[in-house]
Each structure stands twice: as structure tokens, then as C-alpha cells.
Amino acid sequence: MIEWSVITESLPQYTSGLWLTAQLTVLSLAAGLMIAIPLSVMRISRKRLVAGPVWAFTYFFRGTPMLVQLLLIYYGLGQFEWIQAQWQAGNTFWLTFREPYGCALVTFTLNTCAYTTEILAGALRTTPHGEIEAAQACGMSRVTMLRRILIPGALRRALPAYSNEAIFMLHGTAIASTVTLMDLTGAARNAYSQHFAPFEAFIFAGLLYLTLTFALVGLFRLAERRYLAHLQPRKAIKGHTA
Amino acid sequence: MLHGYAASLLDGAWLTFQVAVLSLVLALMLGLAGASAKLSKLRLVRAPAVAYTTIVRGIPDLLMMLLVFYGGQMLINIATDALEWDYIDVNPFVAGIATLGFIFGAYFTETFRGAFLAVPAGQLEAGAAYGMSRWQVFSRILFPQMLRHALPGLGNNWQVMQKSTALVSIIGLSDITWLADQAGRSTHQPFLFYAVVCAFYLGMTALSSVVFNHLERRYSVGVRRSAA
Numbered sequence: 195m196i197e198w199s200v201i202t203e204s205l206p207q208y209t210s211g212l213w214l215t216a217q218l219t220v221l222s223l224a225a226g227l228m229i230a231i232p233l234s235v236m237r238i239s240r241k242r243l244v245a246g247p248v249w250a251f252t253y254f255f256r257g258t259p260m261l262v263q264l265l266l267i268y269y270g271l272g273q274f275e276w277i278q279a280q281w282q283a284g285n286t287f288w289l290t291f292r293e294p295y296g297c298a299l300v301t302f303t304l305n306t307c308a309y310t311t312e313i314l315a316g317a318l319r320t321t322p323h324g325e326i327e328a329a330q331a332c333g334m335s336r337v338t339m340l341r342r343i344l345i346p347g348a349l350r351r352a353l354p355a356y357s358n359e360a361i362f363m364l365h366g367t368a369i370a371s372t373v374t375l376m377d378l379t380g381a382a383r384n385a386y387s388q389h390f391a392p393f394e395a396f397i398f399a400g401l402l403y404l405t406l407t408f409a410l411v412g413l414f415r416l417a418e419r420r421y422l423a424h425l426q427p428r429k430a431i432k433g434h435t436a
Numbered sequence: 437m438l439h440g441y442a443a444s445l446l447d448g449a450w451l452t453f454q455v456a457v458l459s460l461v462l463a464l465m466l467g468l469a470g471a472s473a474k475l476s477k478l479r480l481v482r483a484p485a486v487a488y489t490t491i492v493r494g495i496p497d498l499l500m501m502l503l504v505f506y507g508g509q510m511l512i513n514i515a516t517d518a519l520e521w522d523y524i525d526v527n528p529f530v531a532g533i534a535t536l537g538f539i540f541g542a543y544f545t546e547t548f549r550g551a552f553l554a555v556p557a558g559q560l561e562a563g564a565a566y567g568m569s570r571w572q573v574f575s576r577i578l579f580p581q582m583l584r585h586a587l588p589g590l591g592n593n594w595q596v597m598q599k600s601t602a603l604v605s606i607i608g609l610s611d612i613t614w615l616a617d618q619a620g621r622s623t624h625q626p627f628l629f630y631a632v633v634c635a636f637y638l639g640m641t642a643l644s645s646v647v648f649n650h651l652e653r654r655y656s657v658g659v660r661r662s663a664a
Contacts, residue, residue, distance in 0.1 A: 257636045257641045259602035262613055266634065269620065270627030348568060368496035379499050392506035396499055404494040 200394040211250065211381030212402055218367045219406075221264040221280055222302035225428035229307045234314035234348070235340060248311065255308030263305060263370045267371045294373040302370075305400045313355045317348035348423050357414035364406055378402055438632065441619040443630075448612035450638050454534055456601045456640075460594060462537025467544025480633065485545065492542035493588075497600050504535040505607045532604035536597065545591045551586035552578070584655040591648035598640055602633075612636055626657050 201208070237248045255263065271277050271291050280288035291295035321344055329339040371380035382399035386392055419426065438445065473485035492500065509526040516524055555578055563573040605614035617631045620626030 254634070254638070257638045259613070259637060260600040260632055261602045261605075262633050262637065265613070265617065266627065266630040269617075270630050273620075273625055273627040365496035368498040369603075371498070379496065381497065381503075383502065384443055386502070388505060390510075392503060392510055396503040396507065400491075400495040400503070403496060403499065404491065427504040 197389065197394050200385055200389045200391045201398050204381060204388070204395075207376065207381040207384060208398065208402065211376055211378040211399075214370075214376065214380075215364070215367050216402075216406065217379040218298060218302060218370060219360075219364045222299060222306055222367075222420075223363055225299075225303040226306035226363075228309055229303070230310035230314055233307065233311040235317055235345075237311055237315040238318050252308040252311050253377060253407075254310065255305050260301065260305050260366050261372065262369040264298060264369060264373060267291060267301050268294060294370075294375050296298070298367075298370045298373060298375055302363065302367060307357060307367070309359050309362075310356065313352050313359060314348055316355075317352040318344055320351060321347055340423060351420055353414070355423060357411070357418075360414065361407055361410055365403070385394050438621045438629075439619070439625070439627070441615075441623070444615050444619065445612060445632060445636075448610060448615035451529075451602075451609070452601050452611045452613075452636075453640070454531070455604055455609070456538065458517050459533045459536035459540065459601070460597065462533060463540035463544050463593075463597065464638060466537060466541025467548050470541060470545030471548035472550055474545060475552060489545050492539055493546075497539050498603050498606065500539055501535040501603055501607060504538070505531045508534075515528065516537070528604065528607045528609040532601075532609050536604075539600070540593060540597045543596075544590070547586050547589035547593060548582070550589065551584075555581045555586040559661060562659045566592045580655070584652075584659070587648065587652045587655055591645070591652070594644060594648070595641055598644065602637075 210425055233248050233251070238245050239245045239317065253339070268291075277288055277291070281292055325347065326339070329343045334342065367377060368379040370377045371383055373379075376384065378399050382395045385398075386395035389395065452519070470485050470488060473481045474486075474489070478575045503512075505526060505528065508531060512524050512526060518523065547606070559577050560573055563577045569575065570663040573582050601611065604609050605617065608614070612633050616629035
């Protein structure tokens with residue numbers, strides 16, 4: 195019943211697709227997190243002029259579908275003559291937006307950055323007052339306090355919510371296949387169109403995604419055990435069991 | 437202003453709205469059924485529900501949609517061949533709603549399961565002690581209180597779900613994203629049309645949060661808010 199040849203013949207594409215999916219996920223998550231840290235600090239600022247633009251940024255990226263964001267950047271930017279002129283001039287920065295890979299990476303990074311900013315801002319807001327008072331009592335400046343107390347604590351508290359975001363991102367990268375990229379979903383679509391065997395083509399890709407998801411969940415569980423060790427249920431002390 | 441495409445985009449917006457609402461209804465039903473199955477004492481009932489939520493939440497929604505659309509077509513072809521019927525085309529509207537409902541049913545299952553567990557067992561026992569039937573306990577005590585706990589999670593899922601409706605454009609449904617794509621190609625102004633789509637989704641998500649805030653307030657009547 196199962197046409198194994200559909201999978202075996204397309205195995206090289208599945209392998210490179212798996213690699214591209216992993217690459218897009220890891221790169222966009224890493225870049226998104228890096229940008230989200232300063233943005234989340236701005237987001238909780240009392241100054242409207244500082245918090246406002248960050249709010250608008252997260253509101254737009256969290257309120258619209260990532261597919262539309264990707265299409266807006268990939269197909270939309272070419273509409274402007276100014277950008278076409280930059281392409282003609284060979285501007286390396288703007289040429290990124292002509293390649294599907296660059297567009298996908300930029301879209302995914304901005305998207306995950308918006309969600310991560312809100313997660314981190316929420317975690318920053320729930321910093322216990324005592325920690326802030328203690329830091330001030332030690333004579334820390336605002337920057338030192340952010341660097342040593344607020345941000346490390348917020349990153350820890352954000353970890354469970356962030357692991358969900360990372361999994362959403364892994365699944366979100368599937369839309370890269372709509373701008374001709376051969377990621378895991380792209381490989382499956384290709385295998386399907388060659389053999390017209392939807393079950394083999396898509397279920398095999400699904401199994402690979404499941405494996406990636408479980409790997410990510412496992413990694414985050416390890417991270418939580420390390421960074422949230424103080425919240426773990428206490429283990430019975432060995433040798434003292436009744 | 438939109439080069440004569442305003443009416444067509446409005447049609448697409450209406451279709452997207454229909455897809456969103458109909459898949460929400462399906463997902464809510466699947467979610468309630470899934471949560472009941474997951475809370476069942478029978479392992480035979482629990483196991484399929486656990487498999488459902490684990491698998492669906494472990495693979496991308498786009499891949500799931502392609503599987504249901506193309507795989508569903510193949511299954512129907514096999515069935516029509518066997519029965520010697522005429523060829524039946526899978527309707528992308530139905531396939532889109534079925535897939536979105538099926539996927540988000542898994543997320544709603546988890547939300548409802550948590551919410552059912554959050555209702556104190558003593559209240560259900562009190563209901564039984566008053567001589568209420570099981571249905572009365574469910575409809576008067578369990579369900580209304582469960583909804584209060586479920587609403588924030590449902591709101592989040594619904595926000596994610598609305599945005600996932602854009603994926604139906606990939607299986608050829610002429611929703612707002614697909615129509616904007618067409619309009620952008622023929623007018624050479626894709627940015628303008630995708631920006632309109634963004635504005636539509638922003639409007640829809642903003643409206644939803646207003647509705648959900650209202651519902652949350654309604655179902656939290658009688659619960660004191662902690663001063664924050």
C-alpha cells in the first residue's frame with residue numbers, strides 16, 4: 195500500500211529541506227531574541243515616545259498573518275522604484291530583499307521578535323519589588339540593575355512561554371515554501387507533485403516535523419531544569435527514604 | 437482608490453470571515469469532545485485524544501492543510517472509483533474549514549481540559565447533593581464556571597486561528613489574501629494590496645479582543661479581582 199519509492203527517491207530533498215527548516219528556525223529565533231531584549235526594556239518604559247513605537251511594532255506583527263507579512267516583503271517591496279534603483283545599484287543590504295531566503299529570514303525574525311518582546315516585557319513587569327529595592331540599596335545604577343537583575347530574571351521567568359513561541363516558529367517556517375524555498379514542506383510539496391502520492395509525501399514530512407518538535411521540547415526542558423532549578427519540586431534525599 | 441478592486445477584496449474579506457467563524461465552531465465542538473475524552477476514566481477513550489493533540493500540535497498547520505486537501509481528494513477518488521460514481525472535486529472551502537477546525541480543535545482541547553479541571557470538585561458534589569441530575573450539574577455548575585477559566589485561552593487560540601485563515605489561499609480558496617495577490621499582480625502594486633490585507637486582519641483581531649474582553653467581564657461577574 196505504501197509507495198516507499200516516493201520517500202526514498204526524494205530523500206536528498208527531504209534531508210536538505212530538514213536542514214533549511216532547522217536553519218531558518220534557529221537563525222530567526224536567535225536574531226529575534228537578540229533584538230527583543232532591548233525592545234522589551236523600551237516597551238515597559240514610562241515614556242510614551244519610547245514605548246509607543248515598540249507597541250506599534252508588536253501590534254502590527256502580532257495582529258497580521260505571517261504569510262501576509264512574508265508576501266508583503268517578498269512581492270510588495272519590488273513595487274517601489276526607489277528599492278528597484280537600489281537593486282540596480284547592487285546595494286547588498288537591499289539585495290537581501292530580492293532573495294526569497296533573505297525575505298523569509300527577515301520576516302520570521304521580525305515576527306518572532308514581536309512575540310518575544312511582549313513575552314519578555316511581561317516577565318520584566320513581574321519582577322519582584324524586593325529585587326529592585328535590594329539592587330537600589332546596593333547602589334546599582336539603572337543600567338547595572340538591568341544587566342544584573344532585571345534582564346536575567348525576566349529571561350528565566352519567560353522561559354516556559356518562550357518555548358511555546360519557539361515551537362510556533364518552527365511550524366511557522368513551513369510558509370517559506372510559498373516563496374519557492376525548498377524547506378521541509380517545500381520538499382514534501384515537490385515529492386507530492388512528482389508522484390501524486392499525498393499521504394507518503396506529507397506524512398513523512400510530518401514525522402520529521404514531529405521529531406524536530408520533540409527535540410525542541412526536550413532542549414527547553416533541559417534549559418528549564420538548568421535555569422529554573424529553584425522552581426523544581428524537591429527531590430527526596432537519597433538514603434532517607436522511610 | 438484600489439483600482440476597482442475594492443468590491444472584490446470585500447468579497448474576499450467576507451469569505452475569510454466565514455472561514456474563520458465556521459472553523460471556530462468546528463474547533464469548539466472538537467475541543468469540547470477532545471477534552472471530555474481526555475478526562476475520561478477509560479484508557480481506550482483517552483488514548484486517541486492524547487494522540488490527536490500530540491500529533492496535531494507537533495506539525496505545521498500548512499502541512500496539515502496540504503495533507504487534508506490533497507489526501508482527502510485522493511481518498512474521495514478511491515471511493516468514487518470503487519462506487520463507480522462521477523468524479524467529485526474537493527471543495528477548498530470545505531477542506532479549509534475542516535483542516536483549520538481539526539487543527540485548532542487540538543488546541544481548544546487543551547484549553548477546555550485545563551478549564552474543566554479548574555472547577556472545584558466540591559461544587560460538583562454539592563450539586564449532586566442537591567439532587568441535580570448529571571446534565572443539570574453540567575449545565576448549571578460545571579459549564580458556566582469552566583467557561584470563565586477557558587475564556588482567556590480561547591481568546592488566544594482564536595487570535596492565532598484568525599491569522600491561520602490566510603493559509604487557505606494556498607489551497608486555492610479566493611480569500612482576501614488570494615484576491616490581493618491577484619490584484620497586486622495585475623496592477624503591479626502588490627505592496628498596496630497586501631497592506632490592505634494587513635489592515636483587514638488588524639481590524640478583525642482588534643474587534644475580537646473587544647468582544648473577548650466583554651465576554652471575560654461578563655463571565656467573571658461575582659469574582660473579585662485582586663488589586664494590582
